[in-house]
Amino acid sequence: MKLIAAFLIAICFSSAGQFVSKQLELRIAKLEKIYVLFSDIKSRIEFTADCAGDIFSSLNQMHSYELLPFVGDCEGRLCNGESFDSAWKNSLLIRQNVTGLKKEDISVLVSFGSSFGTTDTAGQLSNCEIHKKLVEAKLNSARADFNLYSKPARGIGLLAGFATIILTL
Amino acid sequence: MKRFLKACGFLSKRIYSALSTLPEDFCRRVCEIRLRAGKPLSLVTFDGCMYLTATGRLTGLLNTQLFAVTRADLKESFNRLCEYSVYSHSNDIASGFITVSGGHRAGVYGTAVYSGGQITGMRDVGGINMRVAREFCGCAQSLVNEAFKSDFAGFLLCGAPSTGKTTLLRDCARIMSDSMFKKVAVVDERGEIAAVSHGEAQNNVGVNTDVLDGYIKSQGILQAVRTLSPDVIVCDELGGEKDIDAVISAVNSGVVFAAAVHATNTDDIKNKPQLYSLVKTGAFSKLIFLKSGEPCKICETVSVGGDF
Known part of the structure; x- marks a missing residue:
């Protein structure tokens, strides 16, 4: 019985390490998608001048943004008559929509939404460009975090697991 | 409502x-x-x-x-x-x-x-x-009867603001398309005639009607002539210098015009050089004036010729 409990605790520690590592990986994947999203929005504004509803409707139909559920959520809210600012903010408030992202990443997204659609084309292109730069910085920091903490997190998890078994036995 | x-x-x-x-x-x-x-x-x-x-x-x-x-x-x-x-x-x-x-x-x-x-x-x-845009199907029947009484030639609808020029043009496009079986091209620079949304006209402008939405009138007219071979071109608020050139080019291609301008009477047209030039293009055989205060009601029809 004691042995089984020790094994379970060891698995928990190891899984926790794996989870931390996966979260760091997920953050990178999501930030990369956000970077692509901003580029996509920028080109749509520049070449088609589609309005917010149309842009988000077509983005939502693309499978490449499945990792960013707030895109679809925002489109749904826009269809229900919510203003863009509120639809964007509210879709980012739902925790499951932004899992894996840090508060600082979400604040970049919120800032993008608050200025989206409020200026002319040149202003919007600059807005996309600025936010792409901000995401790029976050992406670099996420990659650095991954390199720095991913392996240690997994290692510490495993180590803690073994330590538990040894101590228990 | x-x-x-x-x-x-x-x-x-x-x-x-x-x-x-x-x-x-x-x-x-x-x-x-x-x-x-x-x-x-x-x-x-x-x-x-x-x-x-x-x-x-x-x-x-x-x-x-x-x-x-x-x-x-x-x-x-x-x-x-x-x-x-x-x-x-x-x-x-x-x-x-x-x-x-x-x-x-x-x-x-x-x-x-x-x-x-x-x-x-x-x-x-x-x-x-x-x-608030209005759509009264059938309101332009008397206008069509009046405009094409003798032959199928262009007309210019003249009236003060809020006299129903756009409403009449819209219905006129529908009648010419669906009842007279003409190929109609609507050059809708401001999106008021057909009210196109996501590529689809929301107002009934007829089944034989092509809508050039958002085009600058002069460019839209030339494009319609080049690509759509229309019998009639419908456009609202003509009057710019480039519009006049485009109208002349289209008329030379045999297209009939149904258009509207801001003018309350013949003197008004004579006093506005660009409107006068537009009438002198030969694209319009009739000037149809609308009553102020009574939307979509014809007040006077003037045949173009002589002084015009």
Whole structure:
């Protein structure tokens, strides 16, 4: 019985390490998608001048943004008559929509939404460009975090697991 | 009523709530909803101007407690009109109006922003004038009868603002397409005639009608001639120098024109050099004047020739 409990605790520690590592990986994947999203929005504004509803409707139909559920959520809210600012903010408030992202990443997204659609084309292109730069910085920091903490997190998890078994036995 | 409510849907939620409770027969008569910062909300009908009281009732008096439009209302309405995408409506804003789905047109004014001597944008919206679009199927039958009494030749519809020029042109396009089986091209620079939304005309302009939405009139006319081989070209508010050149080119290709201009009588046309030049192009065999104060009613028909 004691042995089984020790094994379970060891698995928990190891899984926790794996989870931390996966979260760091997920953050990178999501930030990369956000970077692509901003580029996509920028080109749509520049070449088609589609309005917010149309842009988000077509983005939502693309499978490449499945990792960013707030895109679809925002489109749904826009269809229900919510203003863009509120639809964007509210879709980012739902925790499951932004899992894996840090508060600082979400604040970049919120800032993008608050200025989206409020200026002319040149202003919007600059807005996309600025936010792409901000995401790029976050992406670099996420990659650095991954390199720095991913392996240690997994290692510490495993180590803690073994330590538990040894101590228990 | 549906059209009125749809137009109100582009205004702020507070204003929409206040207007959605108005009596149906009154809503049908409203042609303009005027929003001015810090001023009472006014509703313009063909009979005059009415205001909304703070309790949501209609009044013609200004000395009671009235429903006032706030800056927040204007900002929200402006964003709604732009579909939260100002960049998508930059040209419209620079021209001072935004056409929304349903063909309703919102005149917008505020503080102009200039760049290179031209208006490039606007800040601090000061007011919005929402013109409720109308569609009366059959209203142009008498106009068509009058215009094509002797032969199928072009006509120029002349009238003061709010005399129903666009409404008549729209119905005229439908009749020419569906009853006279003509190939019609509508050059709809401001989106008022066909009210195209996502590529589909929301007003009935006929099954044989092609709509060139958002094209500058002169360019749209030439493109229609080049690519659509129309029998008739319909366009609203002609008058620019380039428009005249485009009309001449199209007429040389054998196209008939059904167009509208702002003019109340023949003197008005003679006094406006560009309108006079337009009439002299030979594209129009008749000038049809509309009655002021009585929408879509013909007041006088003048054959072009002699002095014209």
